[in-house]
Amino acid sequence: NFEIIFSGRSNVGKSSIMKELTGKNIKIGKRPGVTLKPTHIRYSDLLLTDLPGFGFMSGVKDRKQDIVKDQIVRYIEKNADRINVAVLVIDGASFLEIVQRWEERNEIPIDIEMFELFQELGFDIILAVNKADKIKSDELDATLDQICDKLNMLPPWRQWLDTVAPISAKKGDLKALKSLVRQRLHNEKRDDLF
Numbered sequence: 750n751f752e753i754i755f756s757g758r759s760n761v762g763k764s765s766i767m768k769e770l771t772g773k774n775i776k777i778g779k780r781p782g783v784t785l786k787p788t789h790i791r792y793s794d795l796l797l798t799d800l801p802g803f804g805f806m807s808g809v810k811d812r813k814q815d816i817v818k819d820q821i822v823r824y825i826e827k828n829a830d831r832i833n834v835a836v837l838v839i840d841g842a843s844f845l846e847i848v849q850r851w852e853e854r855n856e857i858p859i860d861i862e863m864f865e866l867f868q869e870l871g872f873d874i875i876l877a878v879n880k881a882d883k884i885k886s887d888e889l890d891a892t893l894d895q896i897c898d899k900l901n902m903l904p905p906w907r908q909w910l911d912t913v914a915p916i917s918a919k920k921g922d923l924k925a926l927k928s929l930v931r932q933r934l935h936n937e938k939r940d941d942l943f
């Protein structure tokens with residue numbers, strides 16, 4: 750079994766990405782934060798897992814955000830043995846602003862916390878920087894540099910082409926992500942899938 754988990758804040762485009770990857774539909778544009786349980790998609794002999802979105806949840810109490818986080822962490826730790834790849838999806842157009850907001854409150858942004866947890870658990874991480882279409886093209890490199898910096902990957906971001914995939918699910922441009930997933934599957938002789 751080969752499991753790929755997808756994690757990220759609500760509304761970053763996780764469902765859109767998984768749909769674009771597999772052709773299978775899952776609840777795009779649902780009310781953020783409603784699903785607490787991981788959702789699975791079988792794709793050939795791969796298991797793709799959509800973890801509940803964390804962070805921004807309209808009309809949802811803070812307490813529930815903690816429950817979501819606990820659920821995610823519990824799932825990840827329980828299944829760590831069979832999880833091969835972790836895709837952390839961020840919204841490239843709002844990530845830096847959100848991180849700054851958390852840092853001003855002296856809190857560790859949840860995306861960064863997750864990234865570090867994935868590292869601790871030894872997962873092979875892919876950072877999918879979605880909504881690249883919303884970033885001005887002449888600001889893309891600088892934005893990606895700053896994003897990498899926040900995640901302790903020394904810029905320039907192009908040093909991290911094995912990890913960082915700028916994409917736009919909306920435009921159907923998932924080339925960079927597909928190529929990194931394929932790279933991971935190559936060892937499994939499953940790289941014909943994407």
Ligand code: GDP
Nearest residue numbers: 759760761762763764765777778880917918919
């Ligand atoms: P999820 O909550 O992370 O599963 O996010 P969804 O896939 O439901 O997408 C949330 C919203 O972002 C929807 O309105 C999507 O149409 C939009 N969206 C997803 N990917 C992109 C993208 O690459 N660019 C832009 N501009 N919007 C996107």
